[in-house]
Amino acid sequence: MAYRVIQWATGGVGRAAIEGVIDHPDLELAGCWVHSEAKDGQDVGTLVGRDPVGVRATRNIDELLALDADCVLYSPAFADRSVIIRILQSHKNLVTPLGWFYPSVDERARIDAVCRDAGVTLHGTGIHPGGITERFPLMISALSSSIRRVRAEEFSDIRSYGAPDVIRDWMLFGKTPEESRTSIMAAALGAGFRQSVRMVADAIGVDLDPELRTTHEMAVATDPIDSPIGLIEPGLVAAQRFRWEGLVDGEPVITAAVNWLMGDKHLDPAWGFGPDGEHFEVEVTGDPSCLLIFRKLHPTSIEAGLDRNPGIVATAMHCVNAVPYVCDADPGLRTYLDLPLVAGRAARSLRRDRVRAAEQADEWDAKYSERDGAMWSGRPNGRFLVEVGGLAPGRALDVGCGEGADAIWLARSGWTVTAIDISEVALDRARAAAELADATVEWICGDALRMSFPAGSFALVSMQYPALPKAAGEDAVRALLDTVRPGGLLLAVYHDLGDEHREHMKSRGVDPADYVSADDLGRMLGDDFILERHTVEPRIDPPPDTPHIADLVLRARRL
Numbered sequence: 375m376a377y378r379v380i381q382w383a384t385g386g387v388g389r390a391a392i393e394g395v396i397d398h399p400d401l402e403l404a405g406c407w408v409h410s411e412a413k414d415g416q417d418v419g420t421l422v423g424r425d426p427v428g429v430r431a432t433r434n435i436d437e438l439l440a441l442d443a444d445c446v447l448y449s450p451a452f453a454d455r456s457v458i459i460r461i462l463q464s465h466k467n468l469v470t471p472l473g474w475f476y477p478s479v480d481e482r483a484r485i486d487a488v489c490r491d492a493g494v495t496l497h498g499t500g501i502h503p504g505g506i507t508e509r510f511p512l513m514i515s516a517l518s519s520s521i522r523r524v525r526a527e528e529f530s531d532i533r534s535y536g537a538p539d540v541i542r543d544w545m546l547f548g549k550t551p552e553e554s555r556t557s558i559m560a561a562a563l564g565a566g567f568r569q570s571v572r573m574v575a576d577a578i579g580v581d582l583d584p585e586l587r588t589t590h591e592m593a594v595a596t597d598p599i600d601s602p603i604g605l606i607e608p609g610l611v612a613a614q615r616f617r618w619e620g621l622v623d624g625e626p627v628i629t630a631a632v633n634w635l636m637g638d639k640h641l642d643p644a645w646g647f648g649p650d651g652e653h654f655e656v657e658v659t660g661d662p663s664c665l666l667i668f669r670k671l672h673p674t675s676i677e678a679g680l681d682r683n684p685g686i687v688a689t690a691m692h693c694v695n696a697v698p699y700v701c702d703a704d705p706g707l708r709t710y711l712d713l714p715l716v717a718g719r720a721a722r723s724l725r726r727d728r729v730r731a732a733e734q735a736d737e738w739d740a741k742y743s744e745r746d747g748a749m750w751s752g753r754p755n756g757r758f759l760v761e762v763g764g765l766a767p768g769r770a771l772d773v774g775c776g777e778g779a780d781a782i783w784l785a786r787s788g789w790t791v792t793a794i795d796i797s798e799v800a801l802d803r804a805r806a807a808a809e810l811a812d813a814t815v816e817w818i819c820g821d822a823l824r825m826s827f828p829a830g831s832f833a834l835v836s837m838q839y840p841a842l843p844k845a846a847g848e849d850a851v852r853a854l855l856d857t858v859r860p861g862g863l864l865l866a867v868y869h870d871l872g873d874e875h876r877e878h879m880k881s882r883g884v885d886p887a888d889y890v891s892a893d894d895l896g897r898m899l900g901d902d903f904i905l906e907r908h909t910v911e912p913r914i915d916p917p918p919d920t921p922h923i924a925d926l927v928l929r930a931r932r933l
Contacts, residue, residue, distance in 0.1 A: 377701050378404035378443040379694075380466070383450040384413065384431070386536055386683065387471060389422045390690035391447050396427060399719055399849070400698050404443040406431045409450070425829055425856050426902055439464040445697050448472065449690070451540070452562075458496070465492050467700050469693045471500030473566050475508065476573035476709050485707040495703045497713065498569075499696050501689040502528050506654050506668060507570035507630045509710050512577050518660030524574055525657045527631040529647045530672060531638075533601055534679025536686075542603040547611055547636065551592050554611040560590045567618040567630040575620050575628050577711060582628070583621040591615040597640040602680075612636040613645050691718065721826055734821070734843070738797035742777075748803055750776060754783040755838050756914025757867050757925050768833030771857060773822045774840045778804025778815065785813035789834070794818040794825065823850040830859040837866040842890040851890055852898055858932045864903070868892045870910050870924035892928045903930045 379395050381388055384406065395401045396419070406418045408431040419427035432438060439460065445467040448458060453472040461468050462485075475498040477485065485496055498504060507526040515521055532541060541547050544562075546554040568586050575582050593613035599606040606612045613635040620628035638646035647653070652672035657665045671688050673679030696716045703713060742749055758780050767788035772781040775793035777800050785791045785808070795801055798819050808815050818825070823846040835858050842851060858864050871886060896908055907929040916923055 376400055376402040377445055377697055378402050378441075379697060380405040380407070380438055380441060380443045380446045381418070382407045382446055382448040382461075384408055384418075384421055385449065385451060386686040387449040387690045387693075388447075390682075390687040391449060391694055392418055392422045393424065394691050394694035395447070395697075396424065398694060398697075401694070403427060403429050405429060405438050405441045407435065407438055408433055426900060428900070435460070439466070444701050445469060447693050447697065449693070459488055462488050462492050462494055462496060465494060467494045467697075468496045469696050469700055470496075470498055471504050471689050471693055472498070473569070474498035474707060475500075475504055475566060476569040476576075476711075477707065482707050489705045489707060493705050495700050495705055496707045497696055497700045497703075498566075498709070499692045499716075501671070501685060501692060502526070502632070502654065503563075503566040503570040503630065504689070505692050506656060507567065508573045510656050510666065511574050511658060512710070514656060514664050514666055515574075515578055515658050515660075517664055518658050518662060521578055521658060521660035523627055523629070523657075523659040524578070525629040525631070525655070525659075526570070527629070527633065527655045527657075529633045529650075529654070530635070530652055530685070531647070531676070531679075532634040533636055534673045534676045534683055535602070536680045536683065538602040541601075545614065545634070547614070548601065548603050548606045549611055550609070551594065551611055554592055554614065555590065557590075557614075559614075560588055560616055563616060563632070564588055564618055567616075570630050571618055571620040571628045573709065573711070580620065580622065580627055583624065585621075587617075587619040587621055587626070589615075589617045589619075593635075593641040593643050593645050595636075595640055596642050599636050599640055601636050606636060613641050615645070692716070695719070735796045735798070735819075738795075739799045742797050742799040742803070748777055748807075749800075750779065751917065752777070752779055752807065753915075754780045755867065757911065757927060758836065758838055758865070759783070760914065761865050761867075761927070761929060762834060762836070762863075765834065765863065768862075769831060769859075770834040770836065771827065771832040773835065773837045773854070775804060775817075776800050776838075778807055778817070780836060780838060781815045781817075782808050782811050782813045784834075785815050786811060792816045792818065792827075792832075794820055794822050796821055821846075822854055827854070827857045829853075829856040831857050833859055833862040835862070835864050837864075839869060840866060840890070844888055844890055844894070848898055851895070852900075855895075855898060855900075855903075858903075860902075860932050862932050864899075864928070864930045864932070866892060866895055866928040868926040868928070869922045870926045871922075892926045895928055896930075899930055902933045904933060905930050 379401050381392050395403045413431050414433045416431050417426040418429045418431055419425050446461045448470040511524050545559055546557040592611045595606045595608050595612040599612050615633050617631045619626040654668035671685045673683050695718045699713050699716050770784050770789045770791050772793040775781045775795045781791045781793035793815050801817050801819050911925050911927050913923050913925050
C-alpha cells in the first residue's frame with residue numbers, strides 16, 4: 375500500500391521532498407500547497423523540473439485538507455502552529471523539519487491531545503537540528519561509557535544557500551556587527567537546537583542546569599567578499615557562529631553549534647572550515663571517545679549548491695523516509711526516541727524483484743542457448759524499419775534488444791544507441807555481430823524495468839515484441855516511458871495474438887496476461903504523449919512457418 379502525501383511549500387526542501395516522494399516505492403504524491411500565486415494550478419512535476427505527475431499545486435488550504443491523504447510533509451520557510459493544528463485535525467499525519475523534535479512537556483501534552491483526538495502522529499526531523507544534532511550523537515554514544523561531553527557542530531559556506539533574502543534580511547549578513555546582533559536567528563534556530571540539546575541530555579541521563587546558554591559570535595570582512603547578497607565590504611559581517619549549550623554547574627556538557635561563513639578567507643577573526651573543508655562534526659567524549667565527521671552533505675561548489683544543495687536534499691529525505699514509520703506509529707507526538715530506526719529506500723535498479731529477475735535471465739539464457747548459432751535472422755525487424763527509417767538520428771534506447779539486429783542498424787544509420795536485454799547469451803551474440811558490422815552500441819545486460827535511465831534521455835525508445843512483466847509494477851513501466859524526450863518517439867511492436875495463440879503460449883508455461891500489453895502501455899501514457907498509431911498491421915518478412923503473421927503497432931510522440 376502506498377501512503378498518500380501532501381507536500382506543503384516548494385522551497386528548497388519542498389522541491390527535494392517532492393522528488394523524494396515521487397521516487398519512493400511506498401509513497402504517492404496526493405497534493406501540494408504553494409504560497410506563490412504564479413505557482414497556483416501548475417503541475418507539481420513541472421514545478422520541480424520533472425515530467426508532469428497529474429497533481430496540481432494550490433493555495434487553497436481547505437481544498438488540500440479535504441483530500442484523501444495519509445500525511446503532510448510541512449516545510450514552509452517558517453512554521454505556523456495554527457496551520458499545523460488544522461492539518462492534524464483533518465486526520466492527517468504530519469512530518470516537519472521546522473521543530474517539534476523534542477518539545478517541552480506542556481507543548482507535547484497539547485500536541486498529544488490533538489493527535490489522539492484525530493488519530494494521527496506528528497514527527498519533527500531534518501538534519502541540523504533534526505538529525506545530526508541528536509539522532510547521531512545518541513547513536514554513537516552507545517559506543518561509550520562515562521560520557522562527559524557531547525557536541526554536534528556544522529561548518530558551512532553560506533554562499534551556497536539559495537535564499538538571498540533570508541541571508542540578507544533574516545540572518546543579517548552584510549550588516550554591521552551591531553545590526554547583526556539584533557538578528558532573530560539565535561531565537562528562531564534556538565527553538566529547535568534547544569530541543570536537540572535537551573533530548574540528548576535526557577536520553578543519556580544528564581541533569582542539566584535549568585537554563586541553556588546561547589552565544590552569537592561574528593567575524594567581519596577584511597577585504598571585499600563577493601556573496602549572494604552582493605559585495606560585503608570590509609567591516610561588515612561575513613561569518614556568524616551560534617552555540618546552544620546545556621550546562622552542568624555552569625560548564626558546557628551538551629553543545630549544538632553552527633558556523634556559517636562567506637568562504638574562509640578575508641575574515642576577522644580568521645575563522646575557517648578546517649582541514650576537512652565544509653562538514654558536520656559529532657563528538658562524544660567518554661570512555662572511549664568518538665569523533666564522527668560527515669562529508670558530502672555540502673555542495674562541491676557555490677554554483678552546484680545553488681542548483682542542488684546536498685544538505686537541503688538530506689533534510690528533505692530525512693522527512694520523506696520517515697513518512698511510512700510515522701503513518702504506522704501510534705497517535706501522538708513521536709520523536710526519535712519513540713520511532714523505530716528510519717531507513718531510506720534502494721535505487722529503483724536495485725529494489726525490483728531481484729530473485730525473479732535472475733530467474734528470468736536464466737530462462738532467456740537457456741532459450742537462446744538451445745541453438746549453437748543465432749536464434750534470429752540477424753536482420754532488423756521489417757516493421758521497425760518502416761516506422762523509424764525516415765527519422766533523423768539521435769539517441770535511441772532498444773529495450774529487449776535480443777541479438778542486436780535493430781540496435782546495430784540504428785548505430786550504422788547514425789544513431790547513438792543504448793541496447794538492453796536480460797540475456798547475457800543474447801548480448802554476447804549482439805556484441806560479436808556489432809564488431810563484424812563495425813557498429814558502436816552501448817550494450818547493457820539487465821532488466822529494463824529495474825534500470826534508472828534518466829528521464830527525457832532518448833529521441834527513440836524501441837520495444838520490439840517486448841516481454842515486460844506486470845509484476846514489476848506500473849511505476850517501473852512509466853519510468854521507462856519517461857525516458858522518451860520531448861518530441862521523441864515511443865515505438866512498441868507486439869505480436870497480434872488470437873485466442874489460439876494465447877492458449878498455445880499458456881501450454882508452454884507463458885501466460886500473456888502476465889506481461890504488459892500494447893493496451894496496457896497505451897493506458898499508461900501520460901497526457902504529454904500523443905498516440906499516433908495503435909493498429910494491427912501485416913507482419914513484414916515474417917520467418918517461415920511462424921503463426922505470428924500480424925503485428926500490433928503502438929506509436930506515440932511525446933509533446
